[in-house]
Amino acid sequence: MSELLGVAVLGAGHMGADHIRRLDRVVSGARVVAVADPDPERARRAVAGIDGVAVRAEVRDALAAPGVEAVLIASPGPAHEEALLAAFERGLPVLCEKPMVPDPAGALRVVEAEARLGRRLAQIGFMRRYDAEYRQLKSLLDEGGLGRPLMLHCVHRNVSSPPGFTSAMLIDSSVSHEIDAARWLLGQELTAVTVLRPRPSAGAPEGLLDPQFVLFETDGGALVDVEVFVNCGFGYQVRCEAVCETGSARIGEEQAVRVTARAADRRAVPQDYLVRFADAYDREVQAWVDATRRGRVTGPSAWDGYAASVVAGAGVRALETGGRVAVDLPRRPALYG
Numbered sequence: 591m592s593e594l595l596g597v598a599v600l601g602a603g604h605m606g607a608d609h610i611r612r613l614d615r616v617v618s619g620a621r622v623v624a625v626a627d628p629d630p631e632r633a634r635r636a637v638a639g640i641d642g643v644a645v646r647a648e649v650r651d652a653l654a655a656p657g658v659e660a661v662l663i664a665s666p667g668p669a670h671e672e673a674l675l676a677a678f679e680r681g682l683p684v685l686c687e688k689p690m691v692p693d694p695a696g697a698l699r700v701v702e703a704e705a706r707l708g709r710r711l712a713q714i715g716f717m718r719r720y721d722a723e724y725r726q727l728k729s730l731l732d733e734g735g736l737g738r739p740l741m742l743h744c745v746h747r748n749v750s751s752p753p754g755f756t757s758a759m760l761i762d763s764s765v766s767h768e769i770d771a772a773r774w775l776l777g778q779e780l781t782a783v784t785v786l787r788p789r790p791s792a793g794a795p796e797g798l799l800d801p802q803f804v805l806f807e808t809d810g811g812a813l814v815d816v817e818v819f820v821n822c823g824f825g826y827q828v829r830c831e832a833v834c835e836t837g838s839a840r841i842g843e844e845q846a847v848r849v850t851a852r853a854a855d856r857r858a859v860p861q862d863y864l865v866r867f868a869d870a871y872d873r874e875v876q877a878w879v880d881a882t883r884r885g886r887v888t889g890p891s892a893w894d895g896y897a898a899s900v901v902a903g904a905g906v907r908a909l910e911t912g913g914r915v916a917v918d919l920p921r922r923p924a925l926y927g
């Protein structure tokens with residue numbers, strides 16, 4: 591391995607460009623050596639000012655560029671399976687943005703391919719596990735001082751959804767974060783899902799079922815509810831309250847600076863995830879680079895990515911049918927502990 595880990599970034603849109611900036615200027619121990627995007631102009635903009643980056647239109651050409659030792663996937667979810675399998679073929683460690691693969695059958699193919707290799711190569715970008723507040727909540731629950739967790743109440747609001755965002759994506763893209771966070775915080779599997787929806791907001795694009803109210807049951811007897819509202823118009827808000835037998839703990843309300851002026855108290859509301867979770871992305875990518883340079887793979891695994899896809903798939907069916915849908919998650923292979 592070279593002194594600086596050579597990373598190929600696949601996809602140079604919102605997340606890809608931000609990860610390129612992070613690899614170049616924020617985290618230590620890595621450098622961007624290749625970028626793939628079917629839109630070469632976007633790729634070139636994202637690497638402007640960084641020397642020696644191979645810009646390619648095709649994923650496989652970027653992976654074959656000189657100096658590539660690891661891969662960061664930030665293309666749209668449906669493109670992740672092909673990219674993951676191509677990286678595995680070359681034995682390259684990967685940090686793959688969520689959702690790992692939105693389609694559960696494709697997600698299973700990724701898990702099977704990694705299992706055939708007999709070693710983990712992929713970390714999935716569920717960055718909330720690296721957020722300071724989520725980590726404090728996880729420690730509190732693990733310590734057990736509040737008693738057994740009974741319920742998680744979650745809120746996930748975006749100012750607006752990008753073009754092409756579908757009703758299913760509220761679940762398999764947005765709520766995929768809560769699915770992973772709930773599995774991780776509780777140490778339990780999600781076993782069934784029901785989706786209710788109020789009359790769509792007038793602020794949502796025509797035909798988009800937004801907001802939605804998603805209710806999960808777990809194998810530990812807990813309930814997890816998620817209000818997901820991706821065109822709320824007023825801010826990026828992610829909250830989680832754990833209600834336990836002898837107390838409750840809430841995160842997601844105090845991130846912003848409070849300003850008192852002109853006879854009013856104001857608190858700015860972050861407008862997007864790049865602001866709210868900036869530190870979490872930094873810690874996530876630094877942890878990935880550090881582990882990769884030591885020849886290790888840590889963080890959320892391909893199995894976690896697969897589990898999230900299976901639960902989200904059940905959620906999409908629940909949305910379509912209006913009924914309660916059981917989650918059918920196979921047994922976890924030994925590779926994933």
Ligand SMILES: NC(=O)C1=CN([C@@H]2O[C@H](COP(=O)(O)OP(=O)(O)OC[C@H]3O[C@@H](n4cnc5c(N)ncnc54)[C@H](O)[C@@H]3O)[C@@H](O)[C@H]2O)C=CC1
Pocket residue numbers: 600601602603604605606626627628629632649664665666667669687688689715717763863867
């Ligand atoms: N962890 C988080 O909080 C967030 C994660 N994401 C995830 O990041 C990924 C990218 O999302 P955005 O950056 O918002 O999308 P975007 O649409 O802004 O960018 C995607 C880029 O990938 C390129 N692309 C399309 N097909 C490709 C392919 N086969 N290979 C390489 N590049 C390809 C597009 O030309 C575009 O430049 C998605 O998986 C999304 O779910 C997005 C936002 C936040």
Ligand SMILES: O=C1[C@@H](O)[C@H](O)[C@@H](O)[C@H](O)[C@H]1O
Pocket residue numbers: 748763764767820863
């Ligand atoms: O991952 C993300 C986006 O893909 C998704 O569309 C948003 O709803 C989330 O808030 C963001 O964190």
